[in-house]
Amino acid sequence: MSNDTVLVLVVITALAFDFTNGFHDTGNAMATSIATGALGPRTAVALSGVLNFVGAFLSLAVAATIASGLVATGKVTLTVVAAGLAGGIIWNLLTWLLGIPSSSSHALIGGVIGSTLAAAGGSAIQWHNLVSKVVLPAVLSPVIAALVAACGTWLLYRITRSLTDGARKHGFRIGQIGSACVVSLAHGTNDAQKTMGVITLALIVNGSRPTGSNAPVWVIVCCALAIALGTYIGGWRVIRTLGKGLVEIESPQGMAAESASAAVILLSSTFGYSLSTTHVATGSIIGTGLGKKGAEVRWNVAGRMATAWVFTLPSAAIVGAAAYGIAYGVGGTFGVVLDLIILAGLSGFIYWRSRATKVDHNNVNAEWTGGVAPEKVPAATAAA
Amino acid sequence: MWINLGALWKIVVYGLIAGAGLPALFAGGLYALSLGPNRARAATAGAEGGDSDVLVGGSVTGMVLAAIAFLIILAAIGWSVYEIYYLGHPHTTAKK
Numbered sequence: 001m002s003n004d005t006v007l008v009l010v011v012i013t014a015l016a017f018d019f020t021n022g023f024h025d026t027g028n029a030m031a032t033s034i035a036t037g038a039l040g041p042r043t044a045v046a047l048s049g050v051l052n053f054v055g056a057f058l059s060l061a062v063a064a065t066i067a068s069g070l071v072a073t074g075k076v077t078l079t080v081v082a083a084g085l086a087g088g089i090i091w092n093l094l095t096w097l098l099g100i101p102s103s104s105s106h107a108l109i110g111g112v113i114g115s116t117l118a119a120a121g122g123s124a125i126q127w128h129n130l131v132s133k134v135v136l137p138a139v140l141s142p143v144i145a146a147l148v149a150a151c152g153t154w155l156l157y158r159i160t161r162s163l164t165d166g167a168r169k170h171g172f173r174i175g176q177i178g179s180a181c182v183v184s185l186a187h188g189t190n191d192a193q194k195t196m197g198v199i200t201l202a203l204i205v206n207g208s209r210p211t212g213s214n215a216p217v218w219v220i221v222c223c224a225l226a227i228a229l230g231t232y233i234g235g236w237r238v239i240r241t242l243g244k245g246l247v248e249i250e251s252p253q254g255m256a257a258e259s260a261s262a263a264v265i266l267l268s269s270t271f272g273y274s275l276s277t278t279h280v281a282t283g284s285i286i287g288t289g290l291g292k293k294g295a296e297v298r299w300n301v302a303g304r305m306a307t308a309w310v311f312t313l314p315s316a317a318i319v320g321a322a323a324y325g326i327a328y329g330v331g332g333t334f335g336v337v338l339d340l341i342i343l344a345g346l347s348g349f350i351y352w353r354s355r356a357t358k359v360d361h362n363n364v365n366a367e368w369t370g371g372v373a374p375e376k377v378p379a380a381t382a383a384a
Numbered sequence: 385m386w387i388n389l390g391a392l393w394k395i396v397v398y399g400l401i402a403g404a405g406l407p408a409l410f411a412g413g414l415y416a417l418s419l420g421p422n423r424a425r426a427a428t429a430g431a432e433g434g435d436s437d438v439l440v441g442g443s444v445t446g447m448v449l450a451a452i453a454f455l456i457i458l459a460a461i462g463w464s465v466y467e468i469y470y471l472g473h474p475h476t477t478a479k480k
Contacts, residue, residue, distance in 0.1 A: 058465065059472020132388075144396055145403075152404035159411035163418050166437030171414040175407065182461060189468065255407050263403030264395065266464060270471060271391045 003206065006078045006336050010202045013085040013340060015226040018195035020092040021104040022052060022230020025191060027239035028101070028261065028281035029183035032254035034364060035243030036169075038176035041234070041361035048184040049232035055188020056224030060196070060214055061272050069129050070109060073204060073211065075120035079327045080112070081202045082336050086343045087111025087320030091312060093350045099237040099245075099359070099372030100305055103276030105194055106312040109134055112198070114317025115324040137268065137275040138309070142283025145264045149287030152256035157292060160252070172251035179258035184231070186265040187277050192227045194274060196220060236359040237372050242281065244368045245301045247289035256291065257284040279309065298368075402464070406457050413453030414439065419446035 029051075030044040039047065088104070088111035095102040109130075116124050160168050196215040199222075203209040209216070215223075243249065249257070261277070261284045268275045282305060289297035326342070327335035357373030366374035420443030440447070 058469050061472045140392070144399060147396070148399045148403040151400060152407050155404060155408040156411045159408060160414055163414065164437070167418060167439050168414070170437040171417075171439050172411075175410050175414075178457075178461075179407065185465070189472070252411075255410070256404070259407040260399070260403040263399045263406075266468060267395045267398050267402070270468065271388070271395065273391075 003078060003333065005333050006082070007202060007206045007208065009336055009340060010078050010082045010085070011199055011222075013082055013089070013343070014195050014199045014202070015222055017085050017089050017092070017108060017198075018192065018223050018226035019230035019233075020089055020096070021108075021191050021195065022049075022227040023233045023235040024092050024096050024101075024104050024230075024238060025187060025277055026231045026234045027242040028277045029180055029187050029258070031239045031242035031281075032249050032257050032285065033176050033180040034239060035249050036173060036176065036251040036254045037365075038173040038251060038254065039180065041236075041239075041364055044180070045232050045234040045361075047181065048187075049228040051181055051184035052188035052192065052231045053224045053228035055185040055190075056192035056196075056227060057220060058185070058189040059269065060193060060220075061269060069133060070126055071112060071116045072120070072124045072126065073201065075124040076116060076201065076205050077119065078202055078205055079336055080115045080119045080324060081198060081205065082339060083115035083118075083323035083327055084108070084112030084320045085198065086323040086339055087114055087316040087318075089343060090319045090346060091316040093347055095308055095312075096235055096237055097350050097354050098308075099241045100308045101238045101242050101278045101282055102305070102308045102312045103138070103278045104191060105274055105276045105278075106134070106138065106309070107316045108194055108198065109274075110313040110316030111320035111323075113313070114320030117317065118321035118324040119328070133273060135313075137273045138279055141264060141268065141273075141275045142279045142286070145260050145280045145283035146287030146290065148264060149257050149260035149284040150291035152260055153253050153288045153291030156252040156256055169251050172255045175255045176251055176258060179255050179262060182262040183258050183265070183281070186262050186269075187231075188224070188227060190265055190269045190274070190277055192220075192223045195223045195226070199223070234361065236361065236364045237354070240359050240364050240366075240374075241301065241305075241372060242285060244365060245298060245372075246282070246285050247295060247297050248368075249285070249288065250292075253288035253292060253295070257281070257288045260284040260287060402460070406460060409453050409457055413450040413457075416446040416453065417441060417450035419443040 026045055030048050033039045034041050034044050088108040091107040196219050199219045200215045204211055261281045264280050265277055286297055289295045323339050327339045330338050363374045417439055418441040420441030422442045
């Protein structure tokens, strides 16, 4: 059962997903550095892009989990994979439009599970693995990250309490560059692998690769490039929510948050948990708000995010299932093509909507006034 | 098993060591770096309303200690990246 046209379409869609994964998640690594001024916005995204690229080559442990641990590969077809990816992309774009740092991994996993459910029913899902490898880590990881970041923040302020404010700010800004780099590397390692896993799954399903094989080199290179490019484009809306919306961050908090994220992400991927870098980064940032006396966490923003997290898996699953329904209803290669045309149309629409309230490197750090897009400042005041 | 408790406590403990310990070591380095004659001056400037962002206090011992702290951090990062690379490519190690 080999269909190379569909396979090519699936690979392109997967790389498109990887691209949205990159720009949706730039904020996980760079939001706090941009917010504290440790790095200029454009330098930050460029640096993060390069490190994501390098990180993608570091490990293949998580890719294996995605390719074989969650759905019964025997029941998956290329159409299922394409529909699942469509679900993931749509959810990523919608949450980006709203500036909500939701999990790209959950969007992808949700999409694939939804389309598999629609195609083959509940028995094709490895529910136990889904709960133990995806849902539970999603609940625990932000808590652990927050704990680590809170301890880190407390220690940093305690140890440097005799330094002048200026010296402390200066010193930790330098440190933040290092910690932000490690998070970017961790993100590349962790997230690029998820797309590698999906493409490998498609190759296995198509019979192009034997079951249980690792991602081929061209897949690794393409995924690394796609996530790096996406990161470089920069998801300014999400960066803004993470850097300015949750907690007003100072440089010691930024470094504490980034170090906590890097440690938790890298440790968990070593154990093969495909946890969400977004959940970890958000947990860390909340943690730094808890670890510093007098810092304020905007719980309403955090609450909005947590709500989005709960809905990510099921929502992406519904879109994935619907996409499968359309492709199946139309049938054949054209069904998949139609899915992708609809996907491209919706993506274009969401992009068009985002232009109305543009967030970019110029206004990403503007005062938080409750919404994603900063209120328009009259030109005269902005210049002053 | 729904939760792998063995992995969980390791993530928490190692996470605290690496994620909070290493930045704390960095903070210790900054503190050591700030020791010395310049620091008193910076403090006076601070008391007078100025805000000095000078990091180097001028004490040689302080600078050496800071350098050691920063090197340990760099070594730890380098080692973990190597470790991840090594663990993440099982096929290169499994083959004879």
